[in-house]
Amino acid sequence: MSLTRRHLALGLAALPALGLPGAALAQRPGFAPLSAEDRALVDKAAAYLQDLTEAKARFVQTDMRGTMTQGSLYLKRPGKARFAYEAPSGLLVVADGANVSIADSRLKTFDRYPLMATPLSIFLARQIRLDRGVVVRSVSRMADGFSLTARDGRKEAEGEITLTFSSDPIALVGWSVTDAQGGATRIRLTNLEKTSGLAPSLFVLNDPRPKAVGRARM
Numbered sequence: 001m002s003l004t005r006r007h008l009a010l011g012l013a014a015l016p017a018l019g020l021p022g023a024a025l026a027q028r029p030g031f032a033p034l035s036a037e038d039r040a041l042v043d044k045a046a047a048y049l050q051d052l053t054e055a056k057a058r059f060v061q062t063d064m065r066g067t068m069t070q071g072s073l074y075l076k077r078p079g080k081a082r083f084a085y086e087a088p089s090g091l092l093v094v095a096d097g098a099n100v101s102i103a104d105s106r107l108k109t110f111d112r113y114p115l116m117a118t119p120l121s122i123f124l125a126r127q128i129r130l131d132r133g134v135v136v137r138s139v140s141r142m143a144d145g146f147s148l149t150a151r152d153g154r155k156e157a158e159g160e161i162t163l164t165f166s167s168d169p170i171a172l173v174g175w176s177v178t179d180a181q182g183g184a185t186r187i188r189l190t191n192l193e194k195t196s197g198l199a200p201s202l203f204v205l206n207d208p209r210p211k212a213v214g215r216a217r218m
Contacts, residue, residue, distance in 0.1 A: 038139035041146050042130050045163065048170045050128040053077050057192035059174075061085075064183040073189070078126035079115060080203040094205035095120050101205040110207045122150065122161060123172075145173065 034042065055075045062068050071085040079097035090106035100120060101112045115121050122134060130136055130150065137160070138149045145166040162176045174188040 034136060034139060038136075041139050041141075042136050042148060044170060045146075045148055045165055046128045046130045048165070049123050049172070052123075052172070052194065054195050054198055055192055056195050056198070057189045059083070060188045060190070062186045062188075064185060074198055074202050075124070076198050076203060077124055079124050081120055081124060082202045092205060094203055095124060096203050096205070103205060103208055105208075108209060110209055123163070 052075065054077070055073075057073045058070065059073045060068060060070045069085055069089045069091075071083060071089070073084075074082040079095060081093075081095040083091075083093040085091040085093075088106070090104050092103045092105075094101050095115055095118075098115055099112050100115050100118050101110065103110050115124070130148070134150050136148050136150045140147045140149070145164065147162050147164040149160055149162040151160045160178050162178075163172065164174045164176075165171060166173050171192060172189060173192070174186065176184050176186040178184045
């Protein structure tokens with residue numbers, strides 16, 4: 001099945017992510033080099049994400065149409081994540097270290113995409129590097145935190161991700177993904193906490209449909 005608007009709205013896994021090559025970005029107006037202060041915040045964010053090896057949280061997602069859904073998130077770096085949406089959504093999104101699988105129990109669909117072709121790859125990498133392969137095009141400051149807007153400099157597809165952090169102490173509080181058409185999907189995290197010993201089964205998702213229905217498309 002091709003990428004539908006429904007799947008693009010996930011902002012988690014099904015958006016072919018991020019980026020123009022760094023050289024192309026440098027040629028476009030508005031992509032000025034980061035200041036030393038901005039770079040310090042980028043380094044701070046990278047160090048925090050590198051230390052976030054296992055975590056769990058609640059999330060609320062707002063899609064392009066303003067529809068809100070919620071569920072539970074589990075992260076296990078490198079490469080693994082689980083987004084379990086609550087009813088009536090019917091969605092389950094699992095990154096297993098190599099691929100991202102999306103099962104929709106309502107539509108009875110199952111799709112799978114390479115992890116490296118999704119926004120998740122930026123903060124599920126074994127080594128978080130926001131100065132190599134990832135182009136941070138802007139840093140914004142708020143009263144209680146900051147955000148980084150980035151593109152994957154190795155990809156050819158349009159799109160970008162904005163990671164938002166609180167300060168004192170630093171914590172990831174959410175992100176938004178903007179597709180090539182400018183549509184944005186926002187994820188807000190609550191009760192994010194480090195954990196350990198997450199069950200390996202959380203990060204396994206096989207095609208739940210009968211074999212006769214077909215296989216996941218790569």
